[in-house]
Amino acid sequence: MQSRTPAPRATGRPRSAAADAAILAATREALVELGWSKLTLGDVATRAGVAKTTLYRRWAGKNELVVDAVAELFDELRLPDRGTLAADIEGVVLQFAAILARPEAKSGLMAVVAESIRDDALRERIRESIVDRQKRLVLEGRARAQARGELPPETDPLEATRTVDLIFDMVAGAVVHRTLVSAEPADEEWVRNFTQVLLTGLAGTP
Amino acid sequence: MQSRTPAPRATGRPRSAAADAAILAATREALVELGWSKLTLGDVATRAGVAKTTLYRRWAGKNELVVDAVAELFDELRLPDRGTLAADIEGVVLQFAAILARPEAKSGLMAVVAESIRDDALRERIRESIVDRQKRLVLEGRARAQARGELPPETDPLEATRTVDLIFDMVAGAVVHRTLVSAEPADEEWVRNFTQVLLTGLAGTP
DNA sequence: GTGGTTTCGCTACGGGTCGTAGCGTAATGG
DNA sequence: CCATTACGCTACGACCCGTAGCGAAACCAC
Numbered sequence: 275m276q277s278r279t280p281a282p283r284a285t286g287r288p289r290s291a292a293a294d295a296a297i298l299a300a301t302r303e304a305l306v307e308l309g310w311s312k313l314t315l316g317d318v319a320t321r322a323g324v325a326k327t328t329l330y331r332r333w334a335g336k337n338e339l340v341v342d343a344v345a346e347l348f349d350e351l352r353l354p355d356r357g358t359l360a361a362d363i364e365g366v367v368l369q370f371a372a373i374l375a376r377p378e379a380k381s382g383l384m385a386v387v388a389e390s391i392r393d394d395a396l397r398e399r400i401r402e403s404i405v406d407r408q409k410r411l412v413l414e415g416r417a418r419a420q421a422r423g424e425l426p427p428e429t430d431p432l433e434a435t436r437t438v439d440l441i442f443d444m445v446a447g448a449v450v451h452r453t454l455v456s457a458e459p460a461d462e463e464w465v466r467n468f469t470q471v472l473l474t475g476l477a478g479t480p
Numbered sequence: 481m482q483s484r485t486p487a488p489r490a491t492g493r494p495r496s497a498a499a500d501a502a503i504l505a506a507t508r509e510a511l512v513e514l515g516w517s518k519l520t521l522g523d524v525a526t527r528a529g530v531a532k533t534t535l536y537r538r539w540a541g542k543n544e545l546v547v548d549a550v551a552e553l554f555d556e557l558r559l560p561d562r563g564t565l566a567a568d569i570e571g572v573v574l575q576f577a578a579i580l581a582r583p584e585a586k587s588g589l590m591a592v593v594a595e596s597i598r599d600d601a602l603r604e605r606i607r608e609s610i611v612d613r614q615k616r617l618v619l620e621g622r623a624r625a626q627a628r629g630e631l632p633p634e635t636d637p638l639e640a641t642r643t644v645d646l647i648f649d650m651v652a653g654a655v656v657h658r659t660l661v662s663a664e665p666a667d668e669e670w671v672r673n674f675t676q677v678l679l680t681g682l683a684g685t686p
Numbered sequence: 687g688t689g690g691t692t693t694c695g696c697t698a699c700g701g702g703t704c705g706t707a708g709c710g711t712a713a714t715g716g
Numbered sequence: 717c718c719a720t721t722a723c724g725c726t727a728c729g730a731c732c733c734g735t736a737g738c739g740a741a742a743c744c745a746c
Contacts, residue, residue: 288713290723293723327705331723391515439664447655447656455653467646476647477632490743491743491744492744494742494743
C-alpha cells in the first residue's frame, strides 16, 4: 500500500513501516476533522509525528496519499453467502453503504475521483487499489447466482464482463449517489427497494 | 443564477449582467484548461476581463462560483416523448451522458459535490440549482409511463416520492459512475443495456 | 444639473500553503 | 569502519487567498 516500492535497496537505512501506518492513520484523522480541501500535508506530518519531507519522499502529493488512506477502508468488504441472490446483494450493499457513511471515506473518495479526471495516473491508482479490488464481489455473487439457477449462465464471455461492469456501475453508482449527492442514508429499507428494482426491474412484481 | 440576489436596491449603479455571464463562461473555460484544483479566482477574473474584487462581491468563493457555472450546463436537458418508457429513458440518459462527457462538467461537478460533504449550504445550493431541477424528468417520465399502462399507478403518495428518489439515484449514479469512475463512455450500447436492466431486472427477458 | 448611492477597476498587503534544498544525524549492510 | 539510505529540522521562493483602500463610473431621486 506504500506510495511506491522503489526496488527496496539491500543497503542503507530502511524506511519505517510504522511511519507509513502513522501517516495513513493521520490522513484519515485529518479527513474527518478538516475534510479534503482544508487538509494540508504539513498538518498530516505533524499529526503523524514525522517531518514533512518524509511524507514527500513517499507520496507525490495529496492525491496519492488520500487514495492510499481511503483504500484501506474498503478492504473489509466481504460477500456473505445468505442463500439467495437478493440477500447476498443486500448484505454487500449494506456493508458498502456503512463504509461510505464514514466521514473519512466521504470526504476523501469523491475528491480524489474528481482529481483523477485530469490525472490518468491517479485514476489508474484508484482503479487498482479500490475499484477493481471490489469488482470481485460482483463476479463472485454472479457465479453463485448462476450456480443456484437464479441467473442464466453466461454465453458470450465478452458480454459477461460487460454485464459485470454494468452491474458494478449501477450498484456502486446508486449507493454513492444516494449517500453523497442525495445525502441520505442507504439504510435497510432503501437497500431492500434498490435490490428489488435491480433484480426484477421497475415494473417488477411488488 | 447569480450568487445572491441581495434585494436589488433601487438606487446606485447596477451590477453588470454581462460581467456575470463573462465570469461564468470564463469559469467553464478555466475548468476545461486547468481543471478544478488548478483553477484560481484571480485567473478567472483575468479571463473574464473583470477585477478580482468584482468576483468576490458576487460569489463567496470557488465552490459557489463553479456550482453556478456548471448548473447552466444541465438546463438543456429535455425528456423527449418517444412513445415507450424504454425509449424515453434511453433518450434522456444519452443527453445526460453527453453533458457529463464535457470536460467542464466532469472537472467541476465531482469536485463541488465532494466539497458539499462538509458544507451544508453548498449542498443545498447544488440541490436547488442542479439535482432537484432535473428530478422533474423522472417525475414526468413516470407519469407518462403510467398513462401508457407501462407502470402501475402509484398507490401511496409517500412511496411514490421514495420510488422517484430511488430511480433518480440509480440513473444518475450509474451514469456518473460509468463516466467519471470507470472513465468509459456511456454510449448507445451501454445505455441500451442499462435501460433493459433497469426496466426488466437482472434476470429480465432478453 | 446636483447629490447620494452602489459598483467597478486597480493596487497593495499579511497570511497561509506548497514543494524543495541543505544539513547533520540515525540506522542498516558489507 | 564505511558506504548508503532514511530521517528530522530549518529555511526559502513562489503562489494563491481574501480583504482594504482609493478614485472613477453609472444609476436614481430631486
